Amino acid sequence: EETIKVGMMSPNTGPFAVIGEDVRNGFQLYVDEIGGMAAGAKLEVIFEDTQAKPDVGLTKIKKLVESDGVNFVGGIVSSSVAYALRDYMVEKNVPLVVSVASADGLTQQLAAPNIFRTNSSGSQASHPFGKWLFEQGYKRVVMIAPGYAMGFEQTGGIARTFTEAGGEVIQSLYPPLGTADYAPFLTSLKIDEADAVVAVFAGSEAIKFVKQFEEYGLKGTIPLVGTSLLTDDLILGQQGDSALGIVTASHYSSALDTPGNAAFVKAYREKYDRSPTLYSEGSYVTAKAIHMAIEALGGDLSDPAKVNEALAAVSFDSPRGPFKFDGYNSPVHDIYAFEVKRKDGELVNEPIERFEAVSQFYTWSPEDYMAMKPYRDIANDWAK
């Protein structure tokens, strides 16, 4: 009996461990759903810990490719890890399906036939959201986000469409990653002059930020909006009522009402006793994309070019809705605006608006888009 091997890379230790767990769970759930078989072959999944360190990630992926001889690699949470692996994977021409890392460049300037991504790219959800914010009546905003690529890209996307629509960014603050206390930043925000605060944080920082936002009396004074990491399903419970009313944008929340989602949420909860998140869903979709490609090829993975083509061509219904790749192997999917609400006693990210079939290039052509300066190099230039 033939075996097809898939490597899964995620951080199992350190601050990102909990995301890594979601990534493994989502993948495993799908593999279990198909009985561990693809096109008649046994699907073997090998998990490796990237430790969220680029050079460790590179060593691990070398093990997967050279020592274990995997046919696909999925996973990857940190963008810096993804960047570190990219050249090696392109050289080896083994398909890499990134489930979480959102760095824009991976599927834009650095796009390659064997590099795929299943979650939104950094600014993908921000583009429609920025325009929408303006349409909601916000004219002037202040932005705050962690001072690294993720923060720059997610705020950048909002800032671009928001300002193009006629809005104004009056201040942008980028506290360094790992900031213990947001008090000095919160108390420096020019909220008197703004209609809303745009914030992008993740994990423990998001919890801290949202709590401190309330502590300093800002909640209720000025709306807080952002991208989904700020209140994702993983941390929402910890944020408690402080998060109520926050509006964010993303392609997924467990509260989505799509045909595929209810069953997915149910299965996931049964198996792992908690709600799925955009991390586990992204990884679930990774598994499904890989599976679909194997099926399309009838299990024959001998020609790398064909494998890449098969992957690029997959399209299916996923928990988030219809899923397919664009010409640069990044997903085209619906984006939502969510609002944190309490439903049946639980906090959920309730969809309040849908933007259909959004690609990473939004309304631009890929060429025009990539000719613009990347968001991560604009950072502080939005506020005038």
Place this chain on the structure above:
Amino acid sequence: MAFYTIQILNGLSLAMLLFLIASGLSVIFGLMRIINLAHGSFYLLGGYFGLSVLNQTGNFWLAILVAAAIVAAIGMVLQRVLLERVHGNELGQVLMSFGVLLVISDLALWFWGGLPQTLDRPDFLDGALRFAGLFFPKYRVALIVCGFAVALAIWLIIERTRIGAVIRAGVDDAEMVRAIGFDIKMVFLLVFGAGAALAGAAGVLGGAMLGIYPGADFEVVLQAFAVVVIGGLGSLRGAFVGSLLIGFSDTIGKALLPEFAMFTIFVPMVAMLVIRPEGLFGRA
């Protein structure tokens, strides 16, 4: 004006949190010269144990007490079983306590999961104080008061019981301290336990302000060491002033020069050490 008032209060609250974390270390490291990187683990464990107690009972004060007690016990076992064996071997202490830090953080991840957790504060400390058009969280006010109280208490204990002198003597020449009749091992053990208890309590207090999550141990231990060293080894006053300095330089720096936020702790730290190579109140 209001801007500066609030930043000063911010700085003060961060400083007092730092001091609460560093006070235990100031005793263990400053006085006894035991390099215990697992101090961060004590903080982490304190936070998690406090969380568990809080989830069971809802009593914040009980959480502090229980966390301090459990962590003190763990600390004493660690000292007796492990750290004592590398007495006087600084590099050995670094490695051994780092090993302990790894084990504890990994087991904590296993047991409590990787999700960042927050500790609920007592109701009367929720919300904010309003004065002169300013808005400042009550919990932070309590933290500031608490920091000053702990500083005073430790200072009094050391002065009153002369235990400080015995400990310092023990660091200079443990054998001779035994020769004047002190069971130096017991003294060290108790002091270590007290330092651990302080860290455990700080875990609950800090957890309620910043949350408790994997990796907090490492962050905390670095800051605590920095504070104690900048203040000058063996000087509680130093640790206190060191906390204030770092708290203020960090807060004010970030408020005034947000673009240089990554440098607001370390650049002042280097500057201080270059100007005062033995810390603010250090006596070598």
Place this chain on the structure above:
Amino acid sequence: MKPSLVAGALAVAAFAAAAALGGLLSSYSTGLLIDCLIFSVLALGLNLLLGQTGLPSLGHAAYFGVGAYTAGLVMLHVSDSFWWGAAAAIATSMAVGAAYGLLALRTSGVYFLIITLALGQITFAIAFSWRSLTGGDDGLRGIGRPDLGLPGLNVDTTAGYYLLALTAAAAALLLMRLIVRSPFGEALRGIHQNSDRMAALGYNVWLYKFLAFVISAGFAGWAGVIFVYYKGFISPEAVGIVVSAEVTLMVIVGGAGTLIGPFLGAFLVVFMSHVVSGYTDRWLTVLGLLYICVMLFAPKGIVTLVGDAWRARRSA
């Protein structure tokens, strides 16, 4: 035969055996060995400060990172020559080492530890935030394998690069051996034990410490060169406190103040974090327990323990 000849022959044999290993092992295992060698060189350099001179630097990743970034930038913007890259990298590392040394050597003991830590974090912050030069948190990528200018030597393959790394590490070891056994090295040991007396005897203690600092930074830069050409990228993580702390632990585990200790420590720690983590999620617990056990049974490091046992047997 003279003992030194025997030792020399043994060393050559060991090198040959190690070189042959590269051909026998799988490319993944060979790659792991390269990782080990890189960190060995870094640890070896740190050991000159930590073990030899008694200066506990906790910011050594800074010089490693400066070396790696410099070599990477040379490759991306200037030349693909290994020698140019290496020379520039080592020189820059040593220059940064000299600048930091001037500041750090005002202090001693734990104060030194903290100031080097702070300087390391400043370097990290620079690498992280100077996006136009360093690529920020994304790092520098797309760095190719260098041209050694030596016909017949192909470092594009893992096995070929392994030979380069092995030679680089052997060269570092030999150089360090010379330094440690030289009058200079002996003086560093003296300073470690009693710097006041050294000064009274006529040694310029500060200058020795400073030179040791700069040389040690040079070794770190050399390690950074081998690192960056092998990985093809460099990002701020490599400059941060985690790497600095790891290297320090490697030195202590192996045995501070010994020549082989840093190698042993590096191999052990790299092995643990790559291989054991493939078997259990709790590998950090295993690593932590290893540290604890080493200190329980070999408080001066493994090499020292083995050395002592050997001497005891010989004299018995």
Place this chain on the structure above:
Amino acid sequence: MSAQAVDVDNVVMQFGGLRAVDGVSLRVGVGERRVLLGPNGAGKTTLFNMIGGQLQPTSGAVRLFGQDVSRQNPYRRAHDGLARTFQITSLFPDMTVGENLHLAVRALSASRFGMIRPASQYPRIAERVADVLAEWRFPAGADTLVSNLSYGDQRKLELAMAVANRPRILLLDEPTSGLSATETESVVGLIKGLPEDVTVIVVEHDMDVAFAVADLFTILHNGRLVTTGTAAEVQANEDIQRIYFGEGE
């Protein structure tokens, strides 16, 4: 001009509220043997520390062979020919006796910054170490770790390291304290056997030793120089008898 070997000019050393040395001037000619006497805490070691460079005077100047060295580091003064011992033994405890002497002998040689040739392969230095070892005889052997030496032998090594480099000025801070009678005698012999042009200043509480090695005596008290004189003068001076020997009150 015939410079003094050591010329201390009105030096003051202030420690917080305490003037440990309070305006002392002292001139010791080339080849002279001088003993510093004074009660405990008189400031003798502090004065030595200022001459040796371990402390910088609060005010005043120290000249060696006519050169002002007040702001010079200890190592520079060692190169000017100054060597000293410490009252509280100051050795390299984890090295052997031989290695301690190696460090001492090498301190002034050009090879001290050598980074290539092994330290053991400098014949001239090895020779000198062997000479010193032969002269001083350490019963435990040259390969004994210093931390395993008895206190007396450590004191002896302290001295041997100071003279190993044939200094021109030698400061000895209580060289015989802790030594048994036999060893004390041999140290006295060694001091007396030093070449004539070596200037020696000794702090010594053992009067037998003091009278044996020196011709002139300088008395310090409470940080001040009381007087300088010959053995006879010292013995005849009532003040000195009172403050130092505790007689005649």
Place this chain on the structure above:
Amino acid sequence: MAQPIVSVDDVHTYYGDSYILQGVSLDVRPGELVAVLGRNGVGKSTLASTIMGFNPPRRGAIRFEGKALTRATPEARSRAGIALVPQGRRTFRSLSVAETLEIARHLRRFDGQGLSWTVDAVYDAFPRLAERRDNRAGTLSGGEQQMLAVGRALVGNPRLVILDEPTEGLSPLLVKELFGVLEMVKAQGSTILLVEQRLKFALALADRVVILNKGKVVYTATPAELQADEDVRHRYLGV
């Protein structure tokens, strides 16, 4: 004769592999002052630290006031009434004079015979220490540290004081003072074991002298007998 206050019985002590005390036996009776003499490196300090409990003997027994102490910890011995003035002073560098005396007197108070030592009594005996009260021991002059080490031992009001070369580094004046102090201690009924290089000093105080050579007791006598025996003096003490 009275029961010995401390009796050392065939004690063998090692440092690692080096065999230092090779069967030393020694009795000291209450109120007696026994001087231990011998050249450098013969094991005098080792004997002192063996009695204090720093390095317990491999073989042999030590009894104090009739109780076996061979395996007791130093702190237990201290509390039983033994104090040590170690060679090389070993004062607590970072403690002030006052702090040192304060912690040293802390635990014990004997309802001793005669006058008991208080911190003030130490200051009276060594006025210099009173002046330096607030200075850290690490900055004291050598002689001052020696006084402090003696004071530290005395404020515990021990029944047995072991002094290891206490006159080392003391000026003649202070040697005299110390002499007076030791006479006073003796007069109070404490017992003293004195290791000394200064023969005159030791002989003037001692009731009995013991000479150690190569880890063995080679001679026991009264001071007068030793004075008379030039051969022994020359052979073992070099005078």
